[in-house]
Amino acid sequence: MATNFKLTVGGLTTTSAPSAAPMAQRHNLFPTVIWQARLAGMLSSHFPAWVSSVNALRAASPVPAGRTNRRGWNSQDSAVLSQPSFAGLDETVRAHCRIALTDMGLATLEFELQSWINIHDQGGFNFLHMHDGTLLSGCFYLQVPPGSGNLVFRDPRPGVLNSFAKGSGANGCIDVQLRPEEGLLVMFPHWLEHYVEPHDSEVPRIVVAFNAVSP
Numbered sequence: 364m365a366t367n368f369k370l371t372v373g374g375l376t377t378t379s380a381p382s383a384a385p386m387a388q389r390h391n392l393f394p395t396v397i398w399q400a401r402l403a404g405m406l407s408s409h410f411p412a413w414v415s416s417v418n419a420l421r422a423a424s425p426v427p428a429g430r431t432n433r434r435g436w437n438s439q440d441s442a443v444l445s446q447p448s449f450a451g452l453d454e455t456v457r458a459h460c461r462i463a464l465t466d467m468g469l470a471t472l473e474f475e476l477q478s479w480i481n482i483h484d485q486g487g488f489n490f491l492h493m494h495d496g497t498l499l500s501g502c503f504y505l506q507v508p509p510g511s512g513n514l515v516f517r518d519p520r521p522g523v524l525n526s527f528a529k530g531s532g533a534n535g536c537i538d539v540q541l542r543p544e545e546g547l548l549v550m551f552p553h554w555l556e557h558y559v560e561p562h563d564s565e566v567p568r569i570v571v572a573f574n575a576v577s578p
Contacts, residue, residue, distance in 0.1 A: 389533070395519055395555060398463045402455060402503075403546025409451055410545070413505055416448045417480050417569055428479070431558075435487035435567070437479055444478035444573065452503065452571065453478075456548070460575045463499055463550045474498055478573040483562035488512060491558040497574040501550035504543045504570055510563030514541040514549070517556040543568075 420438055427436040444453035457476060464472055477497070481489070494500040502514070516539045518524065528535035540560075541549065551557070553574065562568050 393520065395516075395552065396466070397516070397549065397551040397555075398459070398466070398501075399550075400459055400548040401544075401546055402548055403544075406451065406455065407546060410505060413449065413452065414569060416446070417482070417505070420480060421482065431489045431492045432481055432483070433488055433490065434485075435481070435483040435562070437481045441477045441479050443480055443571065444476055449571075456501070456503065456571075456573055459548055459550060460499055460501070460573075464575065467499075469498070472498070473578050474575040475578050476573055477576055478571060481570040481572050483512070483559070483568040485563065485565050486561055487568070488561045489557075489559035491517065491556055493556045494553040494574050497553040497576045499550055499575040500553045500555075500573070501548065501575075502570045502572045504545055504547045504549075506567065506569035507543045507545045507547075508564040508566035508568065511543050511568045512560030512562045514543060515539070515558050515560060516541065516551065517558075519555055543570075 420440070420443070421436050424439060425436070426439075428439045430437060443449060444456060453476070456478070460474065460476070461470075464470065464474065481502070518536050518538055523534065523536045526534060526536045529537070531537055
C-alpha cells in the first residue's frame with residue numbers, strides 16, 4: 364500500500380501525494396530579511412530643512428569621521444537624530460525599528476539609536492563592511508540625485524562564495540543591489556555585509572545611517 368512522504372522544515376510538515384515518480388519538493392532555507400518603507404509622501408515637506416541641517420553640521424565640523432566613507436563626509440556625532448531639527452525622522456525611524464525587531468522575535472527588547480550622516484561627493488563610496496555589535500542597521504535616503512551609487516548587499520552564506528553556480532538560480536552566489544531613492548528607509552541585520560557603489564553626480568548624496576543598539 365502506497366504511503367505519503369513527509370518532510371519537516373522549521374517545524375512545518377509538508378506532505379506529497381504518492382506517485383510512480385515523486386516530484387522533488389523545493390524548500391528555501393536560511394532566508395535573509397531586510398525591510399523597506401517609502402516615506403517620501405509623509406515626510407517630503409521636511410526634506411529641505413533636513414538638508415539645510417545636514418549642510419550646517421558639515422560646515423561646523425568639516426573633518427569627516429572616516430570609517431568606511433571615502434570621498435565625502437560623515438559626522439563625528441553618532442546621535443544626530445536626537446537633535447530637535449530631526450525630531451520627526453527620529454520618531455519614524457524608531458517606530459520602524461520596532462516593527463523589524465518584532466518581526467525578528469524581539470518585540471519587547473529595549474533599544475537605543477545610534478545615528479550619523481553619510482555624504483558622498485562625486486566619486487564617493489563606502490567599502491565593504493558590517494555593523495558589528497548592534498541589533499539592527501539601516502539608512503534613510505534624504506537626497507538622492509541621479510547617478511547615486513547603489514547599496515549592495517553581499518551574499519551572507521560563507522560557503523556559497525565557492526559555489527560553481529552564480530546568479531539568482533538555486534544555490535547560486537549572488538550580491539543584491541538596492542537602488543536608492545529619496546525618502547526610502549531600509550533596515551537590515553547588522554551582520555549583513557554591504558558596500559556603496561561610487562557616486563556619479565556633482566550634487567551630494569545624503570543618507571542618515573543608524574543602528575538600533577542595546578541600552
